[in-house]
Amino acid sequence: MQTVTIQKLSKTYPGGKDALKQLSLSLNEGEVFGFLGPNGAGKTTTVKLLTGVLTASSGSCEIMGINPNTQPEKVHLLSGIVTEHAQMYDNLTGIENLIFYAAVFGMKPEEGKQRGELLLKELEMTDAKDRKLATYSTGMRQRLSLARALLHRPKVLFLDEPTSGLDPESAQNVNQMIHNLACKEGITVFLCTHQLRYAQEICTRYGLIEQGSLLALGTLQELRKQVFTSQSLRICASAIPASLHFQKRKTNEFETKIHDKKEIPVLVRKIVEAGEDIYSVNLTEPSLEDIYFALTASRKEDQTI
Template sequence: MNAVTMNSLSKIYAGGKKAVDSVSLSLSQGEVFGFLGPNGAGKTTTVKLLNGMLSPTEGSTSVFGIEPSQNPEKVHALSGVVTEHAQMYDSLTGIQNLIFYGSVFGLGETESKKRGMELLEQLELSDAKDTKLAAYSTGMRQRLSLARALIHQPQILFLDEPTSGLDPESAQNVHSMIRRLSAEKGITVFLCTHQLRYAQEICTRYGLMAEGRLIAEGTLEALRSRIHAGMQVKLKVKNMPPDLARRTDDDTYELPIRSEDEIPQLVQQIAGAGGQIYHVSSKLPSLEDIYFTLTGKKEELPQ
């Protein structure tokens, strides 16, 4: 059974905004799926549809075979959700919050506490277990939110911008936890983020969203071959022969190549024509490069 299926899933908000536009996609169990796109692309709306917080305007979706808007409590029993603004109680301590959310999912206090302590340990929050949430930093809150989402051992995690507002070290922490969960527990992860660079480090497959539409999906290799973009070689050269590359402001050049085997000849050509080479490196197109190629947009996504 698929962990998630979406069939021509669409959502039009009351004001007429089509936030999700005929998205069809399925996720196998155990995948770490990156659902990517800039703000406004329709990611959060999709997560809400998958959790039964919103009903589809057209099309359908299911999570482990269950229709979320008809059986939200059944979907919630199988899933953990981390959103940008986690709802937890400021006046309760870390462990008290986890015990409370354990009870919401029907766990007894002893079991919630045991699971809660394990999760706090894994997320490096043990020292703060008796500290009230009000005194937690953003990074600590986000990690506690992840612990809360995991308290009932869900089979799928929906993570909506889980590292937004985190410093790089806390973001790394959250990423290692996601990797570990998928490797050790086979948990399926649906990760929404506009930080394409981060996603590239942890996901097994990607869906690229733009203005509500799924414009491409696949592994990084599949997406790279889809845009037919090969390698790029990056060079820093003074006095670059003008027939080899256009002049740039800071003497750096990016040229397309088919494979690394072309580099020695290129270097010889440049040096032979009087160019002075300071730096050479090759790179494959990143998810950002792929996204911008497919959407025709050049500007950077906010990081």
């Protein structure tokens, strides 16, 4: 089932900025979708359109078949949102904040407390639940914000740069929690970020956006195939026959490009048959960062032609 559908969605801000240009994509239930792009690419604009905060200039979007502009209250019940700088009450404790926001979603105080405590436990925040928010670190605030977004058991969770401003360790923790919660609660996650390395650890599919346009869409494997036709194979060996056309990187380390994994055993056999010793064989798969930079570089080349 598709939980988020976006069709030819465009947004021009008053003043003429085309922040989003004909964006089309759909998310399946339970997917952790990484919406990736640099600052100013149009990620937050997309989330605002999907949550009914902004109205599209053209095109359409739906959350579980519901239009966020005509039925925003229904969309709010179905979705949770975590933004870069979550605003909550500094003079209330963590759990008091959650009980307050649960009431906003129509939950009774006891129900809000139970659900809040469960989420805080999952987010490893039980020890801090009775402390005033004023004493929380940025990482703890982001985790509390995640708990708040999940109070009413949303079907879709929008995360707009949830780990920006966090140190690498806290960012990794928050990401792992997002992943675990998404798996456990079967939630569809729409994660906007420019931190590609973290995204690669938790997302199941990606959309790469730049200047309001979608550059590519797919799983890591699909994107690798779209962007790179070959992969780097690095072999450490006593020597490699010149006929195999490897390039020497350093002592006993050689590299070549292959187009299919099936080439590996053939090459290894030839090296061994030539009487050489092999110490290691490594296939370097392009990371999300490699894909992203290759895509943006080719786009820049197109623009200069």
